[in-house]
Amino acid sequence: xxxxxxxxxxxxxxxxxxxxxxxxxxxxxxxxxxxxxxxxxxxxxxxxxxxxxxxxxxxxxxxxxxxxxxxxxxxxxxxxxxxxxxxxxxxxxxxxxxxxxxxxxxxxxxxxxxxxxxxxxxxxxxxxxxxxxxxxxxxxxxxxxxxxxxxxxxxxxxxxxxxxxxxxxxxxxxxxxxxxxxxxxxxxxxxxxxxxxxxxxxxxxxxxxxxxxxxxxxxx
Amino acid sequence: xxxxxxxxxxxxxxxxxxxxxxxxxxxxxxxxxxxxxxxxxxxxxxxxxxxxxxxxxxxxxxxxxxxxxxxxxxxxxxxxxxxxxxxxxxxxxxxxxxxxxxxxxxxxxxxxxxxxxxxxxxxxxxxxxxxxxxxxxxxxxxxxxxxxxxxxxxxxxxxxxxxxxxxxxxxxxxxxxxxxxxxxxxxxxxxx
Ligand SMILES: [Zn+2]
Numbered sequence: 001x002x003x004x005x006x007x008x009x010x011x012x013x014x015x016x017x018x019x020x021x022x023x024x025x026x027x028x029x030x031x032x033x034x035x036x037x038x039x040x041x042x043x044x045x046x047x048x049x050x051x052x053x054x055x056x057x058x059x060x061x062x063x064x065x066x067x068x069x070x071x072x073x074x075x076x077x078x079x080x081x082x083x084x085x086x087x088x089x090x091x092x093x094x095x096x097x098x099x100x101x102x103x104x105x106x107x108x109x110x111x112x113x114x115x116x117x118x119x120x121x122x123x124x125x126x127x128x129x130x131x132x133x134x135x136x137x138x139x140x141x142x143x144x145x146x147x148x149x150x151x152x153x154x155x156x157x158x159x160x161x162x163x164x165x166x167x168x169x170x171x172x173x174x175x176x177x178x179x180x181x182x183x184x185x186x187x188x189x190x191x192x193x194x195x196x197x198x199x200x201x202x203x204x205x206x207x208x209x210x211x212x213x214x215x216x217x218x219x220x
Numbered sequence: 221x222x223x224x225x226x227x228x229x230x231x232x233x234x235x236x237x238x239x240x241x242x243x244x245x246x247x248x249x250x251x252x253x254x255x256x257x258x259x260x261x262x263x264x265x266x267x268x269x270x271x272x273x274x275x276x277x278x279x280x281x282x283x284x285x286x287x288x289x290x291x292x293x294x295x296x297x298x299x300x301x302x303x304x305x306x307x308x309x310x311x312x313x314x315x316x317x318x319x320x321x322x323x324x325x326x327x328x329x330x331x332x333x334x335x336x337x338x339x340x341x342x343x344x345x346x347x348x349x350x351x352x353x354x355x356x357x358x359x360x361x362x363x364x365x366x367x368x369x370x371x372x373x374x375x376x377x378x379x380x381x382x383x384x385x386x387x388x389x390x391x392x393x394x395x396x397x398x399x400x401x402x403x404x405x406x407x408x409x410x411x412x
Contacts, residue, residue, distance in 0.1 A: 007380055010387050011365065014358050042391045045333075045340040047359040052341050055248040062251070062265050063243055069273035070236065121262045161266055165307045194266075215262055217269075 001025075004032050013039035061119075068219035111136040116195045116216035124148060124213050132195050134218060138185065140170060143178045144197060147213055152201040156181060157208060158192035161217070167208060168192055172200070193218040224284040231279040239276055246290050247272070249338055250297045256334050257301040267304060271297040290342050291335075291397030298331045336394060343393035344386075351386040354379055 004012075004025055012018060013036055018026070026033050118130035130144035142156055154173040160166040171181040183189070197214040222230070222241060230238035250271050254264035274296050275282070282292050344352055357363045357371060365383065369376045 007384055010384050013387070014383070015362075016364070038391060038395075039387060042340060042387065042394050043359065045337045045394065046344060046355065046390055048337050049360075050252070050337075050341060052249055052338070052345050055252055058243075058247040058251045058268060059265070062247065062268050063240070065265075065269045066239070066243065066272045066276075067236075069269060070239070070276045119262075122260050161270065163307065164304060212262075 001029065003029065004036075006035075009036050009039055012036055013043050065217050065219070068217065071220075114189060114193075114218040114220050116193075116218045118144065118195060118197060118214035118216040120214055121212050128214060130197070130214055130216075132216060132218065134183065134189065138183050140181045140183050141178070142173065142181060142195075142197075144173065144214065145177060147177075147197070148199070150199045152199060152203075152209075154213070155198050155200045155208075157196040157198060158183070158187065158189075159194040159196050160191050161194040162191075164194075166192070167196070169206065169208075173197070189218060224289045227289060228279075228282050228284045231276075231282070236276075239272060242275070242289060242293070243272055246293050249290060249342070250293055253294055253297050253331075253334060253338060254301050257298070257331055258304065263304060267297060267300045270300045274300070287397045287399075288339075288342075288393070291339055294335045294338055294397075298335055302331060332398075336398060339397045340390050340394055343390050347386050347389060350374070350378075351382045351389075354382040355386040355390075358383060 004022060012022060112133045113136050114134040116132040118132060120126060120128040125146060128146040133141045147154060156170040156173065158168045158170055168187060170183060173179050195216050195218060196212050198209055199211045199213055200209045227238050227242060247268065251264055251268045254267040255261065258264050258267065271293060275293060344355060354368055357368045363371065365379050366376060369379045
């Protein structure tokens with residue numbers, strides 16, 4: 001049996017009309033049918049694009065989160081990076097020279113072990129945002145701005161991004177833009193590192209409403 | 221430019237800069253896939269992050285003999301995105317106290333097709349310029365071979381051979397990455 005030659009199959013795959021001789025052979029030969037099918041499929045995939053060269057570069061913040069994610073655990077939470085230590089210490093020293101003691105009094109409790117920048121989800125106005133700092137004493141300082149008004153309240157959650165159904169409710173923001181909330185002891189902050197601020201209705205249901213407003217990942 | 225083999229070796233040696241190279245090269249495509257699958261930017265960025273962190277953790281599992289780095293990364297991203305879709309649905313179902321329903325089967329078809337499309341697009345971008353140009357005219361402008369010869373000024377025989385070789389590379393890549401990282405099984409086809 002004389003098979004269809006491969007130039008011919010490629011032509012047919014690129015929607016060249018079949019001659020009667022092509023059709024006759026294809027009707028009998030599973031091998032050529034298979035080749036034609038796969039070439040046709042690849043041509044379809046090719047025609048569907050996209051042009052990879054024109055995709056925008058991903059934002060740098062994703063890389064920063066990747067970097068934080070691959071850092072060894074000890075540097076991630078237990079030992080803050082040196083630059084972060086030096087700055088507050090320096091600031092405290094300057095203020096001390098200027099005669100202020102407020103910073104020095106609070107300094108021991110204010111070692112930041114992790115922080116997150118909260119960014120709005122797609123449905124939330126772009127100027128909404130916030131920051132989260134976790135202190136060595138287990139307190140979490142949450143500061144938000146321009147959240148959409150709610151008829152309920154804003155709740156702070158810690159989510160395990162690898163298992164997004166695993167989440168811990170930390171507390172609500174009441175009507176204030178900032179709050180200090182205790183993180184329950186024993187929470188693994190390497191795991192529950194995604195901070196989520198949600199809009200919760202007063203419906204007596206303690207579960208997450210599914211309506212997230214801001215999110216950010218804790219990094220040291 | 222480092223080849224996939226060199227990148228794989230640097231990754232295995234624990235070189236974080238190699239992960240950055242992979243991110244610069246393929247991050248946009250991974251993000252595109254995640255966005256297409258999840259339909260929301262925040263989740264897509266999360267999945268992109270998870271993909272590269274998982275690639276780092278599982279770097280010993282990448283074998284450049286079996287498929288390309290992009291194919292491998294897209295395979296990870298697809299699984300992460302599908303996991304996230306499933307748990308989001310599960311979560312919704314729990315909240316609605318509706319009894320569990322198995323997600324529709326065709327859901328698993330769609331991600332594979334998007335991955336395949338990206339893998340083919342990547343291979344197209346790597347073809348020699350003449351082959352790529354000829355195939356683009358065939359795919360996107362739907363030109364016949366004689367029309368392509370006219371537009372490009374190439375002899376018809378050259379157009380045909382560019383198209384045959386280009387299609388052969390695309391099909392080989394689709395078969396290799398699909399078999400290595402996708403759910404498709406290897407299928408034998410005649411060498412072109
Ligand atoms: Zn045949």
